[in-house]
Amino acid sequence: MTQRQRRVRDRTERGRRIVAAARELAEAEGWDAVTTRRLAGLIEYSQPVLYSHFPGGKDAIMAAAALEGFTELAATLVAARPGGLGGVAGSYLAFAEAKPGLYDAMFTLASELRFAEDDTPEVMKACFAELLAVVEPTAREEEAGALTEVFWSTLHGLATLDRGRRLSPAHRDERLALVVDRFGARGD
Amino acid sequence: MTQRQRRVRDRTERGRRIVAAARELAEAEGWDAVTTRRLAGLIEYSQPVLYSHFPGGKDAIMAAAALEGFTELAATLVAARPGGLGGVAGSYLAFAEAKPGLYDAMFTLASELRFAEDDTPEVMKACFAELLAVVEPTAREEEAGALTEVFWSTLHGLATLDRGRRLSPAHRDERLALVVDRFGARGD
DNA sequence: TCCAGTTTTCTAGCATCGCTAGGATTGCTA
DNA sequence: TAGCAATCCTAGCGATGCTAGAAAACTGGA
Numbered sequence: 017m018t019q020r021q022r023r024v025r026d027r028t029e030r031g032r033r034i035v036a037a038a039r040e041l042a043e044a045e046g047w048d049a050v051t052t053r054r055l056a057g058l059i060e061y062s063q064p065v066l067y068s069h070f071p072g073g074k075d076a077i078m079a080a081a082a083l084e085g086f087t088e089l090a091a092t093l094v095a096a097r098p099g100g101l102g103g104v105a106g107s108y109l110a111f112a113e114a115k116p117g118l119y120d121a122m123f124t125l126a127s128e129l130r131f132a133e134d135d136t137p138e139v140m141k142a143c144f145a146e147l148l149a150v151v152e153p154t155a156r157e158e159e160a161g162a163l164t165e166v167f168w169s170t171l172h173g174l175a176t177l178d179r180g181r182r183l184s185p186a187h188r189d190e191r192l193a194l195v196v197d198r199f200g201a202r203g204d
Numbered sequence: 205m206t207q208r209q210r211r212v213r214d215r216t217e218r219g220r221r222i223v224a225a226a227r228e229l230a231e232a233e234g235w236d237a238v239t240t241r242r243l244a245g246l247i248e249y250s251q252p253v254l255y256s257h258f259p260g261g262k263d264a265i266m267a268a269a270a271l272e273g274f275t276e277l278a279a280t281l282v283a284a285r286p287g288g289l290g291g292v293a294g295s296y297l298a299f300a301e302a303k304p305g306l307y308d309a310m311f312t313l314a315s316e317l318r319f320a321e322d323d324t325p326e327v328m329k330a331c332f333a334e335l336l337a338v339v340e341p342t343a344r345e346e347e348a349g350a351l352t353e354v355f356w357s358t359l360h361g362l363a364t365l366d367r368g369r370r371l372s373p374a375h376r377d378e379r380l381a382l383v384v385d386r387f388g389a390r391g392d
Numbered sequence: 393t394c395c396a397g398t399t400t401t402c403t404a405g406c407a408t409c410g411c412t413a414g415g416a417t418t419g420c421t422a
Numbered sequence: 423t424a425g426c427a428a429t430c431c432t433a434g435c436g437a438t439g440c441t442a443g444a445a446a447a448c449t450g451g452a
Contacts, residue, residue, distance in 0.1 A: 052411075053410095066411095067412080173364070176360065176361070180311065184350075191350050194347065198387065239438065252402070253401070254440095394451105396450095403442105410437090412435080
């Protein structure tokens with residue numbers, strides 16, 4: 017029976033390798049370069065093996081990568097919490113810039129993931145909760161949720177537009193300061 | 205010689221039809237459904253004709269659509285200017301919601317377009333200028349540019365995350381009010 | 393009016409994509 | 423060791439973006 021355990025362990029390990037290979041390749045050459053054939057080659061198995069791990073095919077693999085991304089983002093934001101709103105904002109943008117492929121999977125290409133429904137994964141809620149934690153002190157109680165959504169949108173927009181070379185590199189630091197200025201503690 | 209003129213006129217007209225068909229199809233079924241074969245069928249010509257109009261292929265067609273999008277967005281924002289910052293913000297979001305396929309071409313899938321370089325199309329600058337126009341009065345002179353970029357990022361983030369069902373529909377109006385609150389005229 | 397020459401258009405095909413059916417191979421059980 | 427079950431791979435399907443080379447249409451001069 018221990019052999020059976022080893023087999024399922026090998027199997028889950030192989031599943032991890034698939035997602036890891038996909039992430040590496042996506043980070044290096046973009047998700048368009050992540051084809052099932054190249055992925056199969058990287059893990060040194062044939063194509064159909066991928067579908068035994070992820071019946072949803074490539075989309076499911078990307079969704080798995082996206083989930084990992086949310087887990088890592090949540091951890092990043094937790095670590096940045098002591099830095100306050102500015103620290104969290106900076107960490108969020110640094111995350112998106114350091115792992116653009118992963119960030120794409122999480123937001124741009126997540127045709128598989130569903131949010132705001134009942135089946136929203138816990139890790140996604142955790143990310144939102146971390147943003148809420150630094151926004152809440154600056155907001156009236158009843159507007160905290162909506163304000164966190166706006167704050168999040170600002171960070172996401174900055175990350176996305178910056179990646180598309182649509183923002184001036186010269187204003188980089190100034191933008192972050194302005195985010196803190198506009199979303200930080202108010203005078204009233 | 206007037207026949208030659210008619211021929212070039214027919215040709216440019218056909219180019220317009222290609223982009224129009226692409227936009228319609230993208231709006232109806234998404235850009236994945238916009239294939240060169242379906243496009244050729246819609247304009248009642250064969251596939252290679254597309255490449256005589258757009259040597260860059262599908263990407264170039266999407267870029268052409270994106271350019272049209274920026275023209276229309278600029279016009280929308282100009283019309284909304286009297287409404288002030290809130291009016292412009294609302295119009296921007298309404299535009300993104302009304303033409304999600306076009307908005308995707310402009311931002312998410314614009315692998316062809318280059319911004320922030322010297323070859324930034326005028327229509328893109330026009331859009332930015334309209335945003336700047338409503339942000340400028342609320343900002344110190346030296347921070348107006350960067351603040352406009354942040355404002356734009358907020359709008360873009362709201363549009364994108366909302367489309368991905370990542371924001372609560374219940375907070376919709378509240379979010380817009382908060383944008384005005386945070387980016388509008390300050391007390392100092 | 394007819395015939396070269398040029399331009400335009402189409403047919404056919406290439407390489408690649410995501411994905412899957414069915415047979416071959418392997419490992420487990422009795 | 424024989425039979426069974428799980429696992430894996432070969433081969434192939436339809437569809438994609440794109441292109442070369444043949445066919446068709448139009449042009450302008452005898």
